[in-house]
Amino acid sequence: MGGLFGIVSKEDCVNNLFHGTDYHFHLGTMRGGLATYKEDGPTHVIHDISNSQFRSKLEPDLKNLRKSRSGIGVISDIDSQPLTIESHLGKYAIATVGVIKNIDKLKKEAFRRRSAHFTDLEEGGISQTEMAATLINQEGSFEEGIAYAQEAIKGSCSMLLLTEKGIYAARDKLGRTPLTIGKKENAYAAASESCAFINNGYDSIERFLGPGEIILLDAEGVEQKKKPNKDMQVCSFLWVYYGFPASEYENINTEEVRYSCGNALAKSDEKDIKTGKLKIDMIAGIPDSGTAHGIGYSHETGIPFKRPFTKYTPTWPRSFMPQDQKIRNLVANMKLIPIKSMVKDKSILFCEDSIVRGTQLGETIKMLKKYGANEIHMRPACPPLVYGCDFLNFSRSKKINELAGIRAMMELEGLDKRKDVPAEIVRQYSDENSEKYHQMVDWIRDDLSLDSLKYQKLDDLVKAIGLPKEKLCTHCWDGSSYF
Numbered sequence: 205m206g207g208l209f210g211i212v213s214k215e216d217c218v219n220n221l222f223h224g225t226d227y228h229f230h231l232g233t234m235r236g237g238l239a240t241y242k243e244d245g246p247t248h249v250i251h252d253i254s255n256s257q258f259r260s261k262l263e264p265d266l267k268n269l270r271k272s273r274s275g276i277g278v279i280s281d282i283d284s285q286p287l288t289i290e291s292h293l294g295k296y297a298i299a300t301v302g303v304i305k306n307i308d309k310l311k312k313e314a315f316r317r318r319s320a321h322f323t324d325l326e327e328g329g330i331s332q333t334e335m336a337a338t339l340i341n342q343e344g345s346f347e348e349g350i351a352y353a354q355e356a357i358k359g360s361c362s363m364l365l366l367t368e369k370g371i372y373a374a375r376d377k378l379g380r381t382p383l384t385i386g387k388k389e390n391a392y393a394a395a396s397e398s399c400a401f402i403n404n405g406y407d408s409i410e411r412f413l414g415p416g417e418i419i420l421l422d423a424e425g426v427e428q429k430k431k432p433n434k435d436m437q438v439c440s441f442l443w444v445y446y447g448f449p450a451s452e453y454e455n456i457n458t459e460e461v462r463y464s465c466g467n468a469l470a471k472s473d474e475k476d477i478k479t480g481k482l483k484i485d486m487i488a489g490i491p492d493s494g495t496a497h498g499i500g501y502s503h504e505t506g507i508p509f510k511r512p513f514t515k516y517t518p519t520w521p522r523s524f525m526p527q528d529q530k531i532r533n534l535v536a537n538m539k540l541i542p543i544k545s546m547v548k549d550k551s552i553l554f555c556e557d558s559i560v561r562g563t564q565l566g567e568t569i570k571m572l573k574k575y576g577a578n579e580i581h582m583r584p585a586c587p588p589l590v591y592g593c594d595f596l597n598f599s600r601s602k603k604i605n606e607l608a609g610i611r612a613m614m615e616l617e618g619l620d621k622r623k624d625v626p627a628e629i630v631r632q633y634s635d636e637n638s639e640k641y642h643q644m645v646d647w648i649r650d651d652l653s654l655d656s657l658k659y660q661k662l663d664d665l666v667k668a669i670g671l672p673k674e675k676l677c678t679h680c681w682d683g684s685s686y687f
C-alpha cells in the first residue's frame with residue numbers, strides 16, 4: 205500500500221507536513237520521505253523505515269527542509285520516494301501509491317521510443333514512481349501527462365506532484381486508493397488518510413477526489429484539471445482492515461463501517477443465540493481492527509465486549525515489518541498477552557477483520573485454549589480470501605497458495621500444492637450458496653481448532669460500507685474486479 209500527504213500554505217508548513225505524513229505510517233513498511241519546494245526547485249529526504257519509526261528517522265532532517273510553503277510526504281511499501289525530477293515541464297517532486305502491474309511492458313515501450321532510461325533498484329526492478337514520472341513527461345503539460353499516465357497504467361497509481369505552481373493531486377483511474385482534500389485558514393492539504401487533517405488544524409474536508417480526478421492545489425484553493433471517471437473500484441479492505449478508524453473514504457467513516465460489520469455478523473447468529481445453540485460469555489476482537497467489529501457485534505446482541513488479551517505495543521509497534529513470515533508471526537504472538545482469569549472456562553466469540561493464512565490466528569487460539577478457554581468462536585468481518593490483489597501492493601494476499609481458503613480447496617480436492625488452483629474450482633468454492641463453500645469453511649474451522657466459524661456474507665459487507673457494489677472492489681473475495 206502506502207500513503208500520501210501534501211500541503212500548500214501561505215506560511216512555512218514543514219512541521220504540518222511532517223506530522224501529516226507521520227499519520228500514514230501504518231500504511232507502509234519500507235521507505236518514508238518528504239520533499240519541499242524552495243526558490244530553486246524541490247529538495248527531498250528519504251529514509252529506510254523498515255526497522256524504525258518514520259518520526260525518529262525523519263525528524264533530524266526537518267531543519268534542511270524548513271522555510272517552505274509547500275511540500276509532499278510519502279510512506280512507501282515499494283520504492284524510495286519522493287523523487288525529484290528535472291524535465292521539460294520544469295522541476296518537480298513526485299510521490300505515488302499503488303502498484304503498476306504492467307511496468308515491464310511500459311519499460312519496453314519507453315525503450316522503443318529511445319527516450320528514457322531507469323535507475324536499477326538495489327532490490328531489483330525499476331522504480332514505479334520513476335515510471336510514473338517518465339509517462340507524465342511524455343506530454344506537454346502536467347495535467348495531460350498525469351491523464352496519460354492514468355490511462356497507460358494497469359493496476360493503480362494515485363500521486364502527488366509538487367511543482368512551482370502548487371501540488372497536483374491525482375487519484376488512480378478507478379479510485380482504488382483514496383485521496384481527500386482538507387482545508388484550513390491559509391492552507392490546503394491532500395491526504396490518503398483524512399485522519400491526518402484533524403490534529404493538524406484542517407477542520408473541514410474540501411472534497412473527496414473522484415476516480416481519475418486531477419486537481420491543482422495552491423494556498424488560495426483547488427482547481428479541477430480533470431473530471432472524475434464514472435467507474436469506481438475503491439478497495440473495500442480500507443474499511444475492513446487497513447484504513448485508520450478516524451478516517452473517511454468517500455465520506456464514509458471506517459470505525460462506523462466496522463461497527464456495522466459487527467452488527468451484521470451478530471444478526472446472522474441471532475437465531476442460534478436465541479435458541480441456545482450458540483452460548484457466549486463475552487465478545488472480543490482480535491486487535492486492532494477486529495476490536496471495532498467486535499464492539500459492533502456486542503452492541504447488536506447485548507453480550508458484553510471484553511479484552512481477554514491485551515496488545516503490548518510500546519516495544520512491538522507493528523507485526524508486518526519483518527520480511528520473514530516466521531519472524532512476523534513471532535512478533536505478533538509476543539505482542540498479545542492473555543489475561544488468564546478472563547479466559548478460563550469462558551466461551552468467547554472473537555471478531556477478526558479477516559483470516560489470511562490463519563497461521564498467526566492458529567497460535568492465538570492455541571494459547572487461549574492452553575489458558576483454559578472453554579469454547580472459541582470466530583467471526584471474520586469479510587468472506588474467505590480466495591483471490592490475490594492485482595491492483596495494490598497489498599501485503600495480506602501476496603502468496604495466493606498460502607491463503608487459508610486456497611489451502612482448504614487443495615486439501616479437499618486433492619490438488620498438487622505446487623500448482624495454482626484452477627479458476628473454476630476457486631469460483632465454485634467462493635459461491636456462498638454452494639456445498640463446497642461450506643466444506644471449505646468447515647475445513648478452516650477444524651484446521652484452526654475453532655468451535656465455530658462463520659464468515660461475513662459479501663452482501664452484508666457491501667451494505668455495511670454503504671456504497672453500491674459496482675463502485676467497490678471486492679476482488680479478494682469474488683474475483684470480480686478489472687483494470
Ligand code: SF4
Pocket residue numbers: 380438439440441442592593594595596598677678679680685
Ligand atoms: S483485490 Fe482486495 S485488496 Fe486489492 S483492491 Fe480489491 S479489495 Fe482491495
